[in-house]
Amino acid sequence: MTLAAEPATGPTVPAQTPGGDAVLRRQRVRESSARTYARSFPIVPVRANGMTVEGADGRRYLDCLSGAGTLALGHNHPVVLEAIRRTLDSGAPLHLLDLATAEKDDFTTALFESLPKEFAGQARVHFCGPAGTDAVEAALKLMQTATGRSGALAFTGAYHGMTAGALALTGNTAVKEPLPGGREVVRLPYPYAYRCPFGVGGETGADLAATYAERLLDDPSGGVVRPAAMILEAVQGEGGVVPAPDGWLREMRRITAERGIPLIVDEVQTGVGRTGAMWAVEHSGIVPDAMVLSKAIGGSLPLAVVVYREEYDGWRPGAHTGTFRGNTLAMAAGAATIRFVAAHGLAERAALVGARMAERLRALAGELPVIGDVRGRGLMLGVELVDPDAEPDACGARPAAPALAVRVREACLARGLIVELGGRYDAVLRLLPPLTITDEQVDAVLDRLADAIAAVAAGDAAGRSGASGEAAATASAGTR
Numbered sequence: 001m002t003l004a005a006e007p008a009t010g011p012t013v014p015a016q017t018p019g020g021d022a023v024l025r026r027q028r029v030r031e032s033s034a035r036t037y038a039r040s041f042p043i044v045p046v047r048a049n050g051m052t053v054e055g056a057d058g059r060r061y062l063d064c065l066s067g068a069g070t071l072a073l074g075h076n077h078p079v080v081l082e083a084i085r086r087t088l089d090s091g092a093p094l095h096l097l098d099l100a101t102a103e104k105d106d107f108t109t110a111l112f113e114s115l116p117k118e119f120a121g122q123a124r125v126h127f128c129g130p131a132g133t134d135a136v137e138a139a140l141k142l143m144q145t146a147t148g149r150s151g152a153l154a155f156t157g158a159y160h161g162m163t164a165g166a167l168a169l170t171g172n173t174a175v176k177e178p179l180p181g182g183r184e185v186v187r188l189p190y191p192y193a194y195r196c197p198f199g200v201g202g203e204t205g206a207d208l209a210a211t212y213a214e215r216l217l218d219d220p221s222g223g224v225v226r227p228a229a230m231i232l233e234a235v236q237g238e239g240g241v242v243p244a245p246d247g248w249l250r251e252m253r254r255i256t257a258e259r260g261i262p263l264i265v266d267e268v269q270t271g272v273g274r275t276g277a278m279w280a281v282e283h284s285g286i287v288p289d290a291m292v293l294s295k296a297i298g299g300s301l302p303l304a305v306v307v308y309r310e311e312y313d314g315w316r317p318g319a320h321t322g323t324f325r326g327n328t329l330a331m332a333a334g335a336a337t338i339r340f341v342a343a344h345g346l347a348e349r350a351a352l353v354g355a356r357m358a359e360r361l362r363a364l365a366g367e368l369p370v371i372g373d374v375r376g377r378g379l380m381l382g383v384e385l386v387d388p389d390a391e392p393d394a395c396g397a398r399p400a401a402p403a404l405a406v407r408v409r410e411a412c413l414a415r416g417l418i419v420e421l422g423g424r425y426d427a428v429l430r431l432l433p434p435l436t437i438t439d440e441q442v443d444a445v446l447d448r449l450a451d452a453i454a455a456v457a458a459g460d461a462a463g464r465s466g467a468s469g470e471a472a473a474t475a476s477a478g479t480r
């Protein structure tokens with residue numbers, strides 16, 4: 001079987017599906033003003049296959065958003081469709097709360113087989129409501145119950161979800177400020193070399209971030225009550241595709257272990273091969289106390305779990321319940337996806353292809369000064385766009401260019417490429433293609449992206465004779 005469902009496609013035009021404009025119009029007036037992706041991509045997808053999405057406008061798009069990193073195998077992969085069809089044809093109940101089923105049993109086996117052995121050997125799983133944010137809530141509650149403590153340590157740039165507890169852990173103030181309250185969360189600096197919180201960057205910045213965390217926790221007047229847990233992402237996704245150095249992650253593991261603070265790693269976005277390893281913790285070799293998993297584990301259907309070391313299982317029956325915790329189809333699709341990724345070495349392939357893409361993007365940065373930084377791990381890549389005329393700071397970083405980034409996103413869409421923005425100022429182009437992306441598709445993505453950035457940058461440069469351009473731009477700073 002080939003890895004991808006379909007080879008590369010251009011923005012060619014099959015028959016148009018009528019009604020797209022009316023659908024967009026109705027959605028605009030009926031849905032809430034919190035609509036997000038629908039604003040960035042005013043298209044109405046009618047069919048999708050592999051990396052290709054076909055809109056009602058008759059155009060085809062290469063999808064580098066992949067359901068915010070959900071679609072490890074792209075859209076409608078044959079293995080996923082076959083698992084869903086097989087389950088439907090079997091007559092298995094589709095909704096079962098958390099009752100025991102063969103599908104759940106099989107999913108749990110596939111999941112545990114894929115997890116690092118030192119972790120899975122002594123782990124338990126809890127099926128949550130089917131969103132990453134609910135699994136984050138569950139992990140936090142679990143550790144609060146186990147430790148009898150309430151607060152948490154979280155990081156600048158973190159994204160953990162939109163429910164109250166997960167939002168408290170999230171870094172983005174734009175989505176937090178309007179809301180009262182929030183749990184006691186101590187915010188620690190995440191090592192972001194390009195915009196280093198200590199203004200030094202590189203390994204020194206990461207070392208300082210670890211030293212600061214350790215000294216703060218040990219300072220009797222530091223104001224930090226011993227927390228229930230530390231939660232972190234090994235590669236921050238929504239925060240702007242910021243990979244943490246492996247050494248820093250090992251330091252966080254050492255610091256928390258020495259102080260009896262459980263470490264939760266949020267692998268909602270990084271899991272199932274995305275970063276070039278089945279799970280992002282494998283790069284550093286750390287063994288967390290809990291892992292929060294969602295997105296790709298459901299094979300494109302909603303599923304979320306928390307997996308944790310059994311010694312923390314102090315929960316009473318019903319301690320974290322929820323109606324939709326028994327999604328049979330998602331378990332079947334998820335088990336098929338996890339096994340396919342493992343059997344076909346797609347994590348290793350993501351590492352190779354991601355490195356090649358990053359190399360080409362770095363070469364492009366040499367030609368286009370609006371590209372301030374290229375970073376990522378595996379097929380989780382970020383291109384930070386900056387104002388090329390502004391003075392760089394001490395780390396060599398120029399101010400973010402959010403308005404330019406919006407124009408690049410639009411220019412990409414016009415060229416048949418779906419790329420979303422993220423990061424502190426919404427100025428990071430985030431590439432999350434499926435792990436099945438073909439070499440041909442890699443070329444098509446990079447060609448379209450390069451063309452879009454170059455065109456927007458040239459337009460800006462031409463229009464700048466006298467104008468301050470980006471300085472007038474305002475960042476939405478919202479999460480997706």
Ligand SMILES: Cc1ncc(COP(=O)(O)O)c(C=O)c1O
Pocket residue numbers: 068130131132133134136159160161162233237238266267268269294295
């Ligand atoms: C790292 C991380 N944690 C948690 C979440 C929340 O997941 P969900 O949107 O399914 O609630 C996300 C979503 O993007 C995420 O990237």
